Amino acid sequence: MTTIEAASPPIGSEIFFVIALLVISLVVLLLERYYLPLRTTPAYLLVPIFFALWLPASIILLVPIDIASSSSDHDAGSRGIWLPRRLLLVSWRISYWLTFVLTWFILPLLAEYADAGYRDPKGRLLFSLRANVRYQSLVFGAGIIAGVYVFVSYGVSLESLKSLVMALAYSWGLVLAIYLMGHGLVAIPRRLFRNASVSGRLKRIQGNAAKVHEKMEDAIQYLDDLEAQVEELARRKTGSAKVFQDWIEELAEDIHLPESRPRTVTQRVPAPQVTIPNVITEKYLADLSRQLSRARHNRARYVDEWDRLLYEAVATQAVLDSAASKQIEIGQTSPYSSVFDRFTILTPYTRYLYKYYFVPYTRIFLGCFFSLASICIIWSELSKSVNPIFSIVALTVIHHPDSERGQIGFAGQVIAACWILYMFAAALTSLTEVKVWRGRALVRRNTHGESAMWYAMQVAKLSVPLSFNFLTFLSRDVSEPTVFNHFLGRLIKFTPLGKWFDLLFPIFILVPVCATLFNLYGKVKRCVGFGEVIDDEDEENTTAYGTGSWREGRDLIERELQGHSSLGRLGNGPAYRRSYGPNNSNNRRAATIPAPIDRSSGRAPPARSRTAPRQEQDVEPEDEGFFEAFSHRVKNTIDTFEAPKWFPNIGEGIKRPKWMGGDDSPGPSRQGANTITNLFGARQDGRVRL
Incomplete structure (x- = not known):
């Protein structure tokens, strides 16, 4: 510790650090509350998930503080937020080793413990241990292979053992981080650009509707089959079922047949063929309980996704329809509406300007901004292996590279x-x-315990590799003096293999970047026939004529909103019918954006007319060929063309040939611009043929 640090402790920085940790704790609690019901979720899930999210967030805070604290300048006023090296070392030790234990031991065990179907804790624990044996065996096997290399080269010591453990954990996390980050650096800007077009966003929502609806029906049917199996099992009162009568009755109390099927599913399927084994065992009931738990959360997932898709479809259609009325109203609010959904300070006209112009152009601006940020990160990953001085990220962080005073200030930390x-x-x-x-x-307020633990484990696993990967973007004069590099970096680079892996492997970020940028996932899927890999991979195909995907989704949404809607509260009243109705110059009423979905409402919306919105009226029928669709468009264009007054007088005195309809009885349809339609084979009934 320097004399300056000893004489003037960073009181202001320590207060800022404590307040920042409290704010992070509050944000993590709100995030847990958004995805998990806090009152019914057991503490053995909430506490580990809290720390698995809180520790990565604190690491994001520690890295900039560590960079400024390790600056060559000793003037506290020029380094922004800084802490003593001893405090930083203790913070890094706590953050790293807690994250390590959570990632590799606690979270995998508790995830399988939460997914086990056994009733007693002993059965759950034994199931979790058996499920983690294979996972830990693979980890231990990889550790043995790497340990042979390290111990033979550098001898058996505590330092080499610690280097082996930290390097292996970092390497596996870096492989996963580079792949996921490379995909996200392309996906985030691309999604912003695609959502900037209101009509294009509506088309993608409609294209995704059929797939979501099918998955929802499959999930509901699978849950119905399992619940029918429990219902049949509850009828057995003798034999081996009598031993587990309490367990069976507990399962039977949670089934809801046929109420478990929402009104969104219109197709009724026959009763499932239930097969019950002759001998009921504990393992069979545990597997059935686990399948029921997964099926209920899976149904909740797709029902929530379908309801959200309906809400987005109606809201996007309302924005599209507001082009004529220049107004957007807010529909009836739901009890589950957020504060922002109840915020109605904007007038209908300013809301139209905000939704129709401001939001799309903001998305374009953010898409350009994040595209530049992605390019800077990718370039920094490629250039750091040559020389970190070419890193664009380092130039934005280090504002005074040639100065001994204040290399990293508060702006650089931010x-x-x-x-x-x-x-x-x-x-x-x-x-x-x-x-x-x-x-x-x-899933909002209904995430499965095992899924929540798994996502929390991935967040914790990615925190250290991404943070140290960012540190490698900076020059050695800035990164090497940091406590983080002294604590972790020197052990990662303990062997030449680890040093070259950390330096060269991030270059492979080009693989997921190119795969996402050129849609290689979709091409591989179409060639090989695998299942879906990326949600956005088929977005380009949703607008292709002949596939029927978006048209089928449009019909599903239309049928849902007519009489079987889960948006029951939104369907009442004329405002909702106007929001999804036609939008023309003769009926310029304000479009209505609906409130969030209320699943508790049991009322269905009134039936609406089959009048299609203006965006859908220009779409060709499903069974039309290319030439027939082209001729329809030409005829519609010519029929709506109003000829000037002097145009009909041009043909006076000129006799038309018979093949153009000459010598026929004159009429309004034979005059003016409508005469040109005969070139395309117009008939008396208005149809066009080639």
Whole structure:
């Protein structure tokens, strides 16, 4: 510790650090409350998830403070927020080792413990241990192979053992972080650009509707089959079922047949063929309980996704329809509405300007901004292996590279935290898009315990590799004196293999970047026939004529909103019918954006007319060919053309040939611009043929 630090302790920085940790704690609690019901979720899930989210957030705060604290300047006033090296070392030790234990031991055990179907804690614990044996065996096997290399080269010691453990954990986390971050650096700006178009966003929502609806029906049917199995099991009162009567009755209390099927599913399927084993065992009931728990959360996931899709479809259609009325009203609010949804200070006209112009152009601006940020990160990953001086990220953080005073100030700390936060956001966004995680998903207020633990484990696993990867963007004069580099970096680079891996492997970020940028996932899926990999991979195909995907989704949404809607509260009253009705010059009433979905409402909206919105009236029918659709468009264009007054007088005195309809009885349809339609084979009934 320097004399300056000893003489003037950073009281202001320590107060800021404590307040920042309290704010992070509050944000993590609100995030847990958003995805989990706090009152019914057991403490053995809430507490580990809290620390698995709180520790990565504190690491994002520690890295900029560590950079400024290790600056060559000893003047506290020029370094922004700084802390003594001893306090930083203790903070890094606590953050790293807690994250390590949570990632590799506590969270995997508790995730399987929460997913076990056994009733007693002993059965749950044994199930969790058996499920983690394979996972830990793979980790231990990789550790043995790497340990042979380290111990033979550098001998058996505590330092080499600690280097082995930290390097292996960092390497696996860096592999996952580079892949997920590379995908997210492209996906975030692309999504902003695509959502900037209101009509394009509506088309993508309609294109995704059929897939979501089918998955929802499958999830509901699977849950009905399991509940029918429990119902049949509850009828057995003798034999081996009598031993587990309490367990069976507990399962039977939670079934709801046929009420479990929402009104969104219109197709009624026959009763399932229930097969019950002759001998009921504890393992069978545990598997059934686990399947029921997963099926209920899976149904809640797709029902919530379908309801959210309906809300977005109606809201987007209302914005599109507001082009004529220049007004957007707010619909009836739901009991589950957030504060922002109840915020109605804007007038209908200013709300139209905000939704129709401000939001799309803001998305374009943010898309350009995040595209530049992604390019800077990718360039920094590639250039640091040559020389970190070419890193664009380092130039934005280090404002005075040639000065011995104040190399990293408060502005540089804020920019560094924003860079790390964007890298985290890119990686975590990919976690929710890449569908290779055994069907795990985050559902508002209804996330499965095992899924919540798994996502928290991935967040904790990515925190240290991404933070140290950001540190490698900076020059050695800034990164090497940091406590983080002394604590972790020197052990990662303990062997030449670890040093070259940390330096060269981030170059492979080009693989997920190119795969996402050129839609290689979709091409591989279409060639090989695998299941879905990325949610956005088929977005380009949703607008292709002939596929029928978006048209089928449009019909599903239309039928849902007519009489089987889960948006029951939104369907009452003329305002809602206007929001999804036609929007023309003769009926310029304000479009209405609906409130969030209220699943507790049991009322269905009144039936609406089949009049299509203006955005849908120009769409060709499903069974039309290319030439027939082209001729329809030409005829519609010519029929709506108003000829000037002098145009009909041009043909006076000129006799038309018979093939153009000459010598026919004159009439209004034979005059003016409508005569040109005969070139396309117009008939008396208005149809056009080639």
